[in-house]
């Protein structure tokens with residue numbers, strides 16, 4: 001491994017890759033727009049403990065805490081809330097984002113990675129179809145390989161030539177516009193569920209949470225449609241009505257940030273280029289969590305790069321990153337993305353009905369307490385279980401058709417995922433990517449008016 005590796009943007013996946021590569025003697029440089037201590041947002045976040053282990057990143061032990069059980073609220077004033085039971089071994093890493101960034105930066109620095117801060121990447125430098133560097137506000141940086149860890153709006157991914165088959169932009173329902181803020185906590189309020197998640201609360205597709213901490217209250221409001229200041233005002237007022245502990249003073253945060261919530265990018269690599277983290281849409285899309293997957297992908301990518309002993313770093317030699325990513329993470333992430341598409345088709349009444357009829361139930365809520373629990377539950381549910389659930393809303397035809405779409409989608413998606421080419425071939429990869437992308441495009445338009453054969457039930 002002789003080549004020069006440039007990590008564009010200090011995203012979590014890029015930092016994990018920098019750590020592993022530098023530890024193994026690679027020449028790695030991270031280019032980051034912010035100053036060192038200004039990386040990351042002013043908020044704490046939860047990252048699954050096992051993601052650190054799977055990413056081979058030392059666990060920041062002082063931030064390991066027991067998971068807070070989530071309570072699902074429909075917010076229609078009628079449907080009772082349903083609370084998750086967190087398993088005995090249900091621990092997570094709850095860490096301030098800035099602290100996590102510093103932790104990963106320090107690990108990579110100690111391993112020997114170079115960092116250049118305050119440098120804004122503008123576009124890729126492409127010569128003869130190969131990415132061979134980046135243009136920044138401080139000039140050009142050339143490298144044998146560029147890892148795109150610039151996040152959802154990466155100026156690299158967006159400027160790649162179309163012939164590389166790497167999707168450059170995101171569709172409406174693939175982006176969650178997310179407001180996060182911490183407010184004061186009113187004293188002497190009655191005890192409440194500590195972590196309430198409201199779905200479809202304002203009648204449009206979206207969610208919000210209210211987490212009641214010792215010192216403050218943590219509010220998140222996420223919408224697929226354009227987020228407005230009115231969303232904050234109206235939602236906070238409604239939340240206050242039901243949760244008197246939510247105070248008036250904004251303590252920190254209060255920004256809207258976009259999260260990619262969709263299936264991972266269909267093609268992750270090109271000659272001299274690999275995308276990682278939010279830049280490659282690697283989130284657990286029904287929750288919008290992406291730190292864990294990004295770090296895990298960092299380890300997979302570093303291994304692929306280290307195995308390229310001749311330092312070719314072509315789409316061909318980098319392809320095993322894509323194959324192993326999809327085996328270890330992408331397959332589950334793609335199935336979970338179906339859950340997100342399904343959610344975008346539901347109404348408040350639908351969710352209330354699903355809870356009332358025990359179709360969304362305690363078992364499902366508990367399954368969401370672990371990273372792969374929900375996928376395991378859905379894929380292991382036998383036909384009889386699905387049939388039994390379907391019978392409970394036989395007469396609700398519109399909702400029945402929406403729900404029936406999910407097993408049909410899974411049945412269509414699994415063979416696509418298993419047909420990912422093991423070896424790189426430009427035409428075969430393009431064919432596969434078209435199949436994968438077209439499948440998600442097609443299910444976006446599947447709706448309740450679809451006629452589903454009654455025989456299927």
Ligand SMILES: Cc1cc2nc3c(=O)[nH]c(=O)nc-3n(C[C@H](O)[C@H](O)[C@H](O)COP(=O)(O)OP(=O)(O)OC[C@H]3O[C@@H](n4cnc5c(N)ncnc54)[C@H](O)[C@@H]3O)c2cc1C
Pocket residue numbers: 008009010011012013031032033034039040044045046047119120121122149150151152154155178179180220257258259276277278279283288289290291292294
């Ligand atoms: C409100 C909110 C809450 C969230 N909560 C969680 C959670 O609890 N758990 C979880 O796992 N995930 C959570 N996420 C999602 C998570 O933040 C992302 O999925 C995760 O950060 C992975 O993205 P990334 O590291 O690839 O990119 P980012 O975190 O976006 O990092 C990109 C980096 O690249 C730098 N950069 C960007 N553009 C340029 C440029 N032009 N030049 C140079 N540098 C550049 C940025 O400064 C940044 O350092 C949350 C997101 C939001 C918005």
